[in-house]
Amino acid sequence: MHRDNGSTLPLVAGLLALVLGAACAIIDLSSLYLERSRLAHIAESAARVGAESFDSTGVTVSSTDIVITLEPDDVRSAAAEYLAVIAPVGVSLDSATTSDDHTAVVTVSSSWVPPVAVPFMPSTMVVTVSGSARLQTR
Numbered sequence: 001m002h003r004d005n006g007s008t009l010p011l012v013a014g015l016l017a018l019v020l021g022a023a024c025a026i027i028d029l030s031s032l033y034l035e036r037s038r039l040a041h042i043a044e045s046a047a048r049v050g051a052e053s054f055d056s057t058g059v060t061v062s063s064t065d066i067v068i069t070l071e072p073d074d075v076r077s078a079a080a081e082y083l084a085v086i087a088p089v090g091v092s093l094d095s096a097t098t099s100d101d102h103t104a105v106v107t108v109s110s111s112w113v114p115p116v117a118v119p120f121m122p123s124t125m126v127v128t129v130s131g132s133a134r135l136q137t138r
Contacts, residue, residue: 021118028114028121035112035127042088043108043131046079050096050104051133053078066137070098079106094128103134 053074060067079096094107109128114121 021120024116024118025121027116028118031115032112032125032127035110036129038088039091039108039110039127039129040131042083042086042091043106043129044133045086045131046082046093046096046108047104047106047131047133049082050075050079050098050106051135053104054135068135068137069101070104070135072097075104075106079104083108099132102136103132105130105132107131 051070054068054070055074060069075098076093076096080093083091083093088110090110091108092110094109096104096106099105107128107130109126112125112127113123117123
């Protein structure tokens with residue numbers, strides 16, 4: 001009869017290392033997802049503020065419709081003021097403009113650092129998110 005004493009210990013140790021690595025990766029990916037969600041909320045909110053930054057001289061009233069024209073400088077200054085007020089940690093305003101004179105588009109970014117250092121995950125990553133808002137009249 002052949003005995004295999006101690007042969008299960010390396011298998012258990014390898015499985016434990018694999019499970020621990022997977023758990024750390026799940027924690028890091030969850031943190032990255034939450035950071036992206038936080039930035040998306042900030043970008044959408046800043047875009048809504050930018051879409052409401054029109055000047056009364058940019059409003060045209062006709063018999064059937066009201067047309068509001070956004071200025072890129074107004075959108076950028078309104079988004080920058082909004083971010084200064086809410087002061088999100090580590091978030092920078094990359095761009096804020098209008099794509100078609102009616103839609104405000106705001107792009108923000110942040111540097112993400114994983115909460116658990118894992119050799120196969122990046123040590124830092126820049127997360128960039130864009131948000132848009134369109135001011136419509138009925």
